[in-house]
Amino acid sequence: MNTQDRPVVALTLGDPAGIGPELIARLLARPETAQRANTVLVGDPWLWEDGQRIAGVQVATDAVGALADVRGRAGTTRPAFLALDTVAPADVQRSRAGGAGGRSVLQVLDRCMDAALAGDIDAICFAPLNKQAMKIGGMQHEDELHHFARYLGVTGYFCEFNTLGDLWTSRISSHVPLKDVASYLSVERIQQAAELIYRSLLASGVAAPKVAIAAFNPHGGDGGVCGREEIDTIAPAVQALQARDWPTPAPFHGPFPADTIFLKAQAGEYQAIVTMYHDQGQIAIKLLGFSRGVTVQGGLPIPITTPAHGTAYDIAGQGRASVEATWQAFQIACRMGSTQRAKALAAA
Structure with a gap:
């Protein structure tokens, strides 16, 4: 399967103070990940480097300037990387919920949803986030699902x-x-x-x-x-x-x-x-x-998945976090993203 035949799945690093960055590093280090989707990592470069360091892996990525550029890549199975500048290292305290981290999560997810509405990506798989941090950071809704639904214009x-x-x-x-x-x-x-x-x-x-x-x-x-x-x-x-x-x-x-x-x-x-x-x-x-366990955000116009466990502040930065739930969430995003892509092509 070539790059353009696979669904485009956006991955995010989650709460900067939690285990998300190391989980995504472990996920992208698995050889089978590249066979499932045309993946694009969205987030801050320093946080991505930190996640790789904690996980003890190095993953080569291809820089892209916009999420609209991901689908057109050919001849590579490396993940794409859209670098954003949403939070400074000095504003993040590991294992603590903070407004700077919550704002970062919201900015990254909103960027991914904009791409979903434009048809540039087929699914989103996000690493664990923290609702308290997001509310401190400005989220106006009771949880991320309601934020997604309002942002995407869901009325049903x-x-x-x-x-x-x-x-x-x-x-x-x-x-x-x-x-x-x-x-x-x-x-x-x-x-x-x-x-x-x-x-x-x-x-x-x-x-x-x-x-x-x-x-x-x-x-x-x-x-x-x-x-x-x-x-x-x-x-x-x-x-x-x-x-x-x-x-x-x-x-x-x-x-x-x-x-x-x-x-x-x-x-x-x-x-x-x-x-x-x-x-x-x-x-x-x-x-x-x-x-x-995996959480799937049901009833949205684009598949969005995440591991069901939380940010695990108690073990963040220790390199102990299991990637299994993230792998399961990614696989569901790939399957649903393939269906999403097929529907879009049929309607074109």
């Missing part, structure tokens, strides 16, 4: 997916108090979340994804004894989904009690689970494989 439903290997999860409510979760449950939201994760799995290369819908109450409500959300909201949403025509047979099932639904997925019966609240899915996913 969007949500985070958490993935572990072949299993993807989404949730109806996210970073809200547990006492408020029931107010977020609606037939429309459940349908939107289920359909979005189904279509996203198709875009990632899963031919016939099957999606399980979790119950909300203990034992699935026990026929109304432990709550009526299953009867009044969740089951009607599943039935409405099942009544529609889909490209693959019977993709939606449930609701299933939350304490057994992951056993079904672990056995290979389902490729996705729609959970009702944050910890209902996150506890299971992180227990099954914390070091391999």
Whole structure:
């Protein structure tokens, strides 16, 4: 596969005070990375050099003056590098959340999203960032997903997916108090979340994804004894989904009690689970494989992925960070980026 046939995937170094730079250095040092995508690293040269030093690797790159220049490269599998000047070394204190680092993250990601809107890149894979640093640095939204959605002009439903290997999860409510979760449950939201994760799995290369819908109450409500959300909201949403025509047979099932639904997925019966609240899915996913988890930003016009773990300030700069989750995030970005590129070419 030549350079122009591969999807263009932008990589960012994440929070300058965390483990992101060393993770991206390890990722780009893997020979198989070059076979998956036409990669372009976007960030500060000093931070890239620091990441390579910590990781103990050296990666040759090709300088580009703009992200629009990446796709036209030919005859090379080296990553491109768009050098930016967003933060000075003196303004970054390793292992500490700071406004300068947060502003740097926002500038780099916004530059990548501009390129995505222009059709110059097909996917973004960003190294771990820190929400506190980004808010100190000027982010006006509750998290990066909402920043992405507003920047990209998204008006429809969007949500985070958490993935572990072949299993993807989404949730109806996210970073809200547990006492408020029931107010977020609606037939429309459940349908939107289920359909979005189904279509996203198709875009990632899963031919016939099957999606399980979790119950909300203990034992699935026990026929109304432990709550009526299953009867009044969740089951009607599943039935409405099942009544529609889909490209693959019977993709939606449930609701299933939350304490057994992951056993079904672990056995290979389902490729996705729609959970009702944050910890209902996150506890299971992180227990099954914390070091391999990936977050996919669902519902955006361009694939955006990141490792599910954080900036790991406790080990930043020590050369101990595992690249496995970053590798998994990169692979998903490549698969979804290939689908994105194919759609763009078909529409041209």
